[in-house]
Amino acid sequence: xxxNIARTCLRMLTxxxxxxxxxxxxxxEPSAMPGTSGATAAFQLPPLPYAxxxxxxxxxxxxxxxxxxxxHQAYVDTLNKLIAGxxxxxxxxxxxxxESADAADKAAVFNNAAQAWNHAFFWQSMKPGGGEKLAGxxxxxxxxxxxxxxxxxxxxxxxxxxxxGSGWVWLVQDGDRLKVVKTLNADTPMxxxxxxxxxxxVWEHAYYLDYQNRRKxxxxxxxxHLVNWEFAASRLK
Amino acid sequence: xxxxxxxxxxxxxxxxxPYAENALDPVIxxxxxxxxxxxxHKGYVDNxxxxxxxxxxxGMTLEKIIAATAGKVDKAAIFNNAAQAWNHTFFWRSxxxxxxxxxxxxxxxxxxxxxxxxxxCKKELxxxxxxxxGSGWAWLALDDDKLKVVKTGNADSPLTKGMxxxxxxxVWEHAYYLDYQNRRAxxxxxxxxxxxxxxxxTKNLG
Ligand SMILES: [Fe+2]
Ligand SMILES: [Fe+2]
Numbered sequence: 001x002x003x004n005i006a007r008t009c010l011r012m013l014t015x016x017x018x019x020x021x022x023x024x025x026x027x028x029e030p031s032a033m034p035g036t037s038g039a040t041a042a043f044q045l046p047p048l049p050y051a052x053x054x055x056x057x058x059x060x061x062x063x064x065x066x067x068x069x070x071x072h073q074a075y076v077d078t079l080n081k082l083i084a085g086x087x088x089x090x091x092x093x094x095x096x097x098x099e100s101a102d103a104a105d106k107a108a109v110f111n112n113a114a115q116a117w118n119h120a121f122f123w124q125s126m127k128p129g130g131g132e133k134l135a136g137x138x139x140x141x142x143x144x145x146x147x148x149x150x151x152x153x154x155x156x157x158x159x160x161x162x163x164x165g166s167g168w169v170w171l172v173q174d175g176d177r178l179k180v181v182k183t184l185n186a187d188t189p190m191x192x193x194x195x196x197x198x199x200x201x202v203w204e205h206a207y208y209l210d211y212q213n214r215r216k217x218x219x220x221x222x223x224x225h226l227v228n229w230e231f232a233a234s235r236l237k
Numbered sequence: 238x239x240x241x242x243x244x245x246x247x248x249x250x251x252x253x254x255p256y257a258e259n260a261l262d263p264v265i266x267x268x269x270x271x272x273x274x275x276x277x278h279k280g281y282v283d284n285x286x287x288x289x290x291x292x293x294x295x296g297m298t299l300e301k302i303i304a305a306t307a308g309k310v311d312k313a314a315i316f317n318n319a320a321q322a323w324n325h326t327f328f329w330r331s332x333x334x335x336x337x338x339x340x341x342x343x344x345x346x347x348x349x350x351x352x353x354x355x356x357x358c359k360k361e362l363x364x365x366x367x368x369x370x371g372s373g374w375a376w377l378a379l380d381d382d383k384l385k386v387v388k389t390g391n392a393d394s395p396l397t398k399g400m401x402x403x404x405x406x407x408v409w410e411h412a413y414y415l416d417y418q419n420r421r422a423x424x425x426x427x428x429x430x431x432x433x434x435x436x437x438x439t440k441n442l443g
Contacts (some may be wrong), residue, residue, distance in 0.1 A: 184371070
């Protein structure tokens, strides 16, 4: 397969999961593990919606290989170990996140379930050649909620830089309004009944190999070159 | 810890690194120290000075700022930067080139009283450092007169819990990502075995 065809196929693949994720946790449904007689089901690491080097130079293939192949994989694997043999085994990921969110003694389950969900959502929030101009209803909502696209970008960048320690910055829909929110560590708007449209991972592992201490540069590259606005628009209710 | 380096009439100053930037290589690379000390630690000190300028906190010792702002939601930015400034100075001194090995007798006795053996203490410290979810710190601290292993999130430290820090390991990802990437456990093992400054820890018992 030529590189061009491969790239076109990857582009198409980036569009395919939109509908199913909008309905439920797309690639994060549990599936029966081979050789386990169907008695247990385990979460699988969802496929990355593009090649590991597809976001270069803004996110390096090296960063992606650790971030997706090690961090995301570890959250999925740890979650499977933690919930094996519990009533959560075989349940949708969203349900595990929601039910473990307010239980202090379930912090490990919540952390790994929410991080599994957040990362799958983060990969969908980006695409090669992203960050184009907004259009349609999403643009209207951004203008109405922030006063303009540039004001939205400022609010998103400010929140990302201000998130102290590890965490996430999000664009969420609250009825007729859009908001920028930041969350600490594994916390996620989904656990608080908010509809997430978009996220950027601001754990240091997301950018340290490529940007070191310059988190702001990473977030600006995310907004200008990586954001998948089609995905965000598909999440609007 | 002696705090003469942390005090200043008006502004906090970035305490000098107690060794060369490449002195901890290969356990911690000069490149990591370059960013960690020269950008992160310096950033906390600079942010604190900007935040404290013209307020009641200008001219206070770091310890006083930390005590005065801990747990106050509206003072979170000052607390975070003051505590991170303090934690990092304490972290640099918790390490040394050719560290690790056997603690001095007085510390070893205290460790054995609290944990049974030195290995058990090191294991508990490593577990705390590995399991601190997100950014934070693992500590050996004195609670009254007993040694304990403590882990704290983000900028927090045993100081806010009425304990006396004895030594610390930074487990923010910036502390190890260039050298170890996701392998935090390898970083912690190497630091405990090869860099821990038991002499500094012993001084903090007094
Ligand atoms: Fe991440
Ligand atoms: Fe640090």
